[in-house]
Amino acid sequence: MQATDTTWSQTEKQIARTAFNNAYQRELDYLVKTVREQSSSLTEIDDVWRLHDFLSARRHEIDGKYDYRYSVLVFVLASLVREGWLQLSELEGLAADKLAKITALTRM
Numbered sequence: 001m002q003a004t005d006t007t008w009s010q011t012e013k014q015i016a017r018t019a020f021n022n023a024y025q026r027e028l029d030y031l032v033k034t035v036r037e038q039s040s041s042l043t044e045i046d047d048v049w050r051l052h053d054f055l056s057a058r059r060h061e062i063d064g065k066y067d068y069r070y071s072v073l074v075f076v077l078a079s080l081v082r083e084g085w086l087q088l089s090e091l092e093g094l095a096a097d098k099l100a101k102i103t104a105l106t107r108m
């Protein structure tokens with residue numbers, strides 16, 4: 001992923017931060033729901049280790065995905081839209097060039 005030198009206005013920063021935080025919370029809520037469902041069927045120690053491995057992998061994935069550096073934020077937001085954690089409508093108010101880049105990247 002190539003970083004960009006895009007500048008962000010104060011308003012755009014607020015819009016992006018809100019959208020970013022909402023997507024992050026949605027993904028965490030889904031993870032908690034999934035863990036609750038999986039943990040209710042634990043019967044053996046191997047089940048516990050599988051849950052542990054699942055959580056470790058998800059933590060690594062989530063920690064790597066949610067990068068709020070402005071130089072990569074367009075790519076991060078596009079990825080969140082593509083994965084369904086964010087809707088393009090939540091990014092209304094960003095500059096047209098940023099929205100166009102995000103929209104194009106969601107199709108890749």
